Amino acid sequence: MKDMLQKFKNLKNLPIFTMAFVFLVSYYWIEIYHFANPFPKKEFYGNLFLQFSFGFLPNLYSRRLGRIFVATGAMILVRLSAHTNSEFDIPVLNGLFFGAISGICLREIFLEFLGRNDPSISSKESDFFRRLFVLNPPPKENKKVYLDVQFSIIIFLVVLTLDRFITYFNAPYLKGFGILETMYLPEISSKTAFGLSMKTIDSLIFPLLYFFYEERTSPQLNPPQTHWLTGISIGLVANIVVIFSQTFYSLNIFSGHTNLSMEANRTMGLLRDSGSSSWILSTLLSVFVWKILNKKGEWRTVTKSFILIILTLIAILVGIKQGRAYWLIFSINFFVIVVILIFQKIKNTYLKISFFPIVFIVLGLYVLLLIYAGGKTSTENPIHKTSTYIKMFFNKETNLKSTIEKIDQNRITFSEIAIKVFSKNILFGNGVGSFIPVLHDKSYTENKKFTIMDSAPSLYLGLLSEVGLIGVVVILLWLITSTIGRKLKYLPLFLILPFFIGYQVVHPDGAFVSIFLILAISPNVKLYKKTEIISVILIYGFSVLFILHSLFKINKEGQITDFRYKELHSHQLLAYEKNKKGFNLTYHIFKGKTIWTLINPSQTKVTVFLDNSTSKTSLNQKWSLLDQGGNILESKNILVQKNSHLSIWFSNKIAKYIQVEELNSKNETRRYGDTPFCIPTTQFNTINQIQ
Incomplete structure (x- = not known):
């Protein structure tokens, strides 16, 4: 008994508030997302379960494996619904991060309960459970x-x-x-x-919750950055393999639910769409080039050169069916990398000052070379199009705005x-x-x-x-x-250009990569x-x-019925379902407490009934007339029965609104009642007033 009590006391060592916070926010934000984007439950939660399992099981076992799986999953699972032949496009990663957070929480509780602070534990443990203690040392929050x-x-x-x-x-x-x-x-x-707002918030809040929780519960001697980088590398390789298949075999491979990518004949790999792949792949390839060039003392120059040649070749092949953004980002990033590396090696102050004018001269020569090369290629070649656009910029007969409009009308309008x-x-x-x-x-x-x-x-x-x-x-x-406080140096520079050409955090994979490069890479x-x-x-x-x-x-x-009246030019109808046909008439379905504006308060008749959208045979309601300030002038309690239409009459010259509330068996108001009831469409005029 004492041992059991001691095990429960061990749980005090856990960061309980942090665990509860990240778990509850993750859970409720999934529910809020589903409320705002009401996909069929079977499709939504089925997709959620698969992602959840991918994040939950590895994190339940060990930190290292969990981190690798999460980073890999973020690169390949955003269109999981398409790969499972779902009819609905559910572009989320919330299941993956919720699974990871849940796995970490359960693992930490389990290990603390078993007593992982036992001083007799060594790094050579062979027992499965004691081995878990070695793989997952106790967390220490430092603030x-x-x-x-x-x-x-x-x-x-x-x-x-x-x-x-x-x-x-x-x-x-x-x-x-x-x-x-x-x-x-x-x-x-x-x-x-x-729902549109939740897509952006959902894409950002889940990776932030995950990175926040991992960093706070990871010992300083067991940093997660290397593991995340390994996972992203695996995900990047998987995307490159799929892109090669899409480029050289068939664009239909893993291409479901990719917006307009297929119409544009663009490859997208396993990412959200071709827009995401254009900036994510070019940025990550640039980051890997940078990290290889800055690898000190571990690789020989020959090894570095070989890897860089392979990466450059891969980047060229990946870009065959990518958009302008891919080539723009990769080429400029590559140019910036070369400039930074040369600048770092210059020791003389005067040479450093004169270096940047030389850079601009070289850049100008590159533009001239691009214009010349573009003129020698076919009109369908991307280089020819780029050359044409550059010429338009320098044409005295066209202004900047008209030039950009010709290149991308939507972009300048937006x-x-x-x-x-x-x-x-x-x-x-x-x-x-x-x-x-x-x-x-x-x-x-x-x-x-x-x-x-x-x-x-x-x-x-x-x-x-x-x-x-x-x-x-x-x-x-x-x-x-x-x-x-992070050793990022120049890495955030790789995000400046992608953020300039798109709202890159609206998709879950883009938000993950952005936050990773800001927070988690160092x-x-x-x-x-x-x-x-x-x-x-x-x-x-x-x-x-x-x-x-x-x-x-x-x-x-003011009142909810008057909400957005100026923009809508009508009052709010507040119908749960509109213009349903049945019982030889057309009607709207409402739920719970509802309010409408009156058109003729001196004589008001409302007809209400129940249809098959509810299993109840009767419904207690309270109908009230309200004045301009929302005060009740008079009210009536009624019992609406199925298969019968009930009419309610009111007469009050100063009434402004009519309100209905659901009552329980004791005739007490149910504030958030949800029983459907019906009103014929003929009861409402064209601006949704009760007539």
């Missing part, structure tokens, strides 16, 4: 979790989620309602808009829209993931021409338009504090406590400002 800048940025993402929920659904819980089916724009429901959005929302932006809804908003897109619906044209413009100056300051505080070897504390306090403060801003903004909206 309070709320003073960790990684924790603060996760809190900021949680706040951004709440901000989007409050904004899109009109803060229903604060107004006494459950979540209602509101519309945000004439063509976009609140749930659809929230840039103009993003700048306009930022100018109207300078401090707080228009909200994470709000760019596609903005493209449906005529107040921003009037007289603008574009052919696709997509995210912001670059991460920089996207951040300014979506989170404003305050959000950008938060991100800069996080970036500076996170990278200041251990945090030097702590600046004062800098981190100041950054954390500022991030918390700005997070509070975001929430207060959201609440203040939504407080001006």
Whole structure:
């Protein structure tokens, strides 16, 4: 009995708060994502289970194996739903990271319970369970979790989620309602808009949770960076093999659910689409070239040269069916690497000063060579197209804007829209993931021409338009504090160009690679406590400002039925399902507490009934008339029975709204009742008022 009590006491050594925090946020953000993107449960949770297993089982066994599997999975599992022949495109990695977090939590609890601090354990243990102790030494947290800048940025993402929920659904819980089916724009429901925001937040928050938890629970003598780099290398090789198959055999290999990649005849490997593969592969290949060139004392020059030649050859073959972004990123990164290496070897100060003018001269010669070479190739060759675009830039008869429009009309249009959005929302932006809804908003897109619906044209413009100056300051505080103590040197430079040409964190694989190159490719070897504390306090403060801003903004909206009236030019219908046919009429289905605006308060008749969308045979309801301030003027309790239509009559000249609430068997209000009930469509006019 004493031994058992001691085992439970061992659990006190665990970072309980950290474990509970990452587990609960992971779990609930999966549920929130599914609420906002309502894929069929069988498809969604089936995909989730496969990813979960890939992350859970290796992490349950050991840190090293778990880290390798997670990094590999992030590179190959983003389109798992396509590989399992699912009809639905479910581009997520939340199952992988949730599985990894769950595996780590369970492993740590299990090992502490068994007593892994036993001094008799040696590195040569043969017993399976005692061997686990050797593979997974006890974690040691070196600072309070709320003073960790990684924790603060996760809190900021949680706040951004709440901000989007409050904004899109009109803060229903604060107004006494459950979540209602509101519309945000004439063509976009609140749930659809929230789903677009959750795609970006979901892509970012899960790798941040995983990296944060791993670093806080990993001993300093067992850093995870090498293991993650191994996993990414395996994932990169897997993608290269698939791309070779797609390039030289058939583009149909592993190409399901890849947006417009097939139409553009672009390879994508196992990544989200050809857009993701263009920047991820070129960036990672550049990073590996850099790391090989900076490998000191372990490889001979001949070995380095051989590996670099192989990598360069692979990069050329991979790029055969890639877009312009691939060649642009890889060639410029390669040029930057050469420049940095030469600059590092120059010892003379005067030569260092004169080095950069020489670099620009060489760059100019390269551009001239490209123009000349392009003119000698066929019109379909990418080099010829690039040459043509460069000539257009230097043509005196065309201005810069018209040149860019000819190259990419959508990009310059989206840039103009993003700048306009930022100018109207300078401090707080228009909200994470709000760019596609903005493209449906005529107040921003009037007289603008574009052919696709997509995210912001670059991460920089996207951040300014979506989170404003305050959000950008938060991100800069996080970036500076996170990278200041890491041996990153020039590695963040490899992300500058990819972030300029696309909103690269909207897809899960892109977000993972971005966060990996910022946080996880190098251990945090030097702590600046004062800098981190100041950054954390500022991030918390700005997070509070975001929430207060959201609440203040939504407080001006009034009743939920009047939500977004100016943009919609109608009141909210709040129907769970619209225009359903049956019982010789057309009707809408509603759930729980609902409210509508009256058209003729002096004489109101409402017909209500139940259909087969509920198994209940009867439903207790309370119908009330409200004045302009939402105060109840009069109310009636009714019993709606299946297969019979019940009409309710009201007459009150000062009534503004009519409200219905579900009652329990004791005639008490069920605040968030969910029993479906029906009202004929003829009860509503064209702007959704009860008539």
